[in-house]
Amino acid sequence: MIPKLSASAIALALTFSHPGKSATAEPDLATVRTATARFQDVKVAIAEGYVRDPMDLCDTATMMGKPAHLGSMGIHYFRPDLLGIKGPPNPRVNGSGTHTDFRKPSILIYEPRADGSLQLVAVENLVFRLAWRDAGYSEPPSFQGVPYDLMEDDPRTKVDEAHMFAPHYDRHVWIFRDNPNGVFAQFNPNVSCAAHKPAVAGDMSHQHSGGR
Numbered sequence: 001m002i003p004k005l006s007a008s009a010i011a012l013a014l015t016f017s018h019p020g021k022s023a024t025a026e027p028d029l030a031t032v033r034t035a036t037a038r039f040q041d042v043k044v045a046i047a048e049g050y051v052r053d054p055m056d057l058c059d060t061a062t063m064m065g066k067p068a069h070l071g072s073m074g075i076h077y078f079r080p081d082l083l084g085i086k087g088p089p090n091p092r093v094n095g096s097g098t099h100t101d102f103r104k105p106s107i108l109i110y111e112p113r114a115d116g117s118l119q120l121v122a123v124e125n126l127v128f129r130l131a132w133r134d135a136g137y138s139e140p141p142s143f144q145g146v147p148y149d150l151m152e153d154d155p156r157t158k159v160d161e162a163h164m165f166a167p168h169y170d171r172h173v174w175i176f177r178d179n180p181n182g183v184f185a186q187f188n189p190n191v192s193c194a195a196h197k198p199a200v201a202g203d204m205s206h207q208h209s210g211g212r
Contacts, residue, residue, distance in 0.1 A: 026143065027103050029183070032123065033175045035103040040120045040176070042077065045108055050077040055164065058112055058193035061186075065159040070181065071189030073172070074109040074121055075196065082106035083126060092153075094166040096131045100141050102173060109172070112196040121177035121191055126170040140169045146184050 027035070039045045053076045057063070061070035083106050084097030099106050107124035127141055129150070140147045148169035153162040162168065172186055179188040 032102045056198045058196035070187040072191045074111045077108045092166045098135045114195045122174045129167040
């Protein structure tokens with residue numbers, strides 16, 4: 001049985017308040033889940049402009065130098081327009097977007113299944129640090145009172161903690177898979193990359209999602 005987000009996790013997340021914003025200024029988790037439920041079919045996501053990570057990675061904690069017990073993220077599909085990405089990495093992926101509305105997330109995260117399908121497990125927003133600062137913000141973005149995580153490569157390590165991206169802030173929201181690490185954690189031990197099979201070039205648009 002696929003784990004579902006527990007009522008207690010939703011209730012806990014909803015207790016946070018967003019500094020400087022009214023309670024109606026941003027959506028709650030239930031609203032985000034309803035607004036993004038259609039993306040459980042990855043073909044819908046592709047039709048709306050989401051593209052699969054060109055590196056075709058299924059990200060795990062160990063790939064980013066973290067303990068294996070933290071779990072995985074999954075396969076990322078993103079909207080280049082919402083991220084403000086204009087071209088190929090130079091030398092890293094960078095963008096000018098400052099989009100943070102989780103009702104239309106810039107990134108969707110899927111778990112690969114043994115039958116070749118993809119299952120939506122989380123949504124994510126990401127803004128590049130320089131673009132965020134250029135927009136006049138001195139503090140990281142936040143959601144439900146929780147600041148986004150800062151992701152930046154440490155050149156002293158062998159792994160790339162920012163997975164070929166320029167320094168950026170991101171926030172994962174696990175609204176389609178229960179996460180014992182927390183609804184806003186980076187990784188989820190209930191997500192596995194064991195069934196990941198790299199998509200054939202030119203055939204990524206034919207991925208399909210499994211039933212719930």
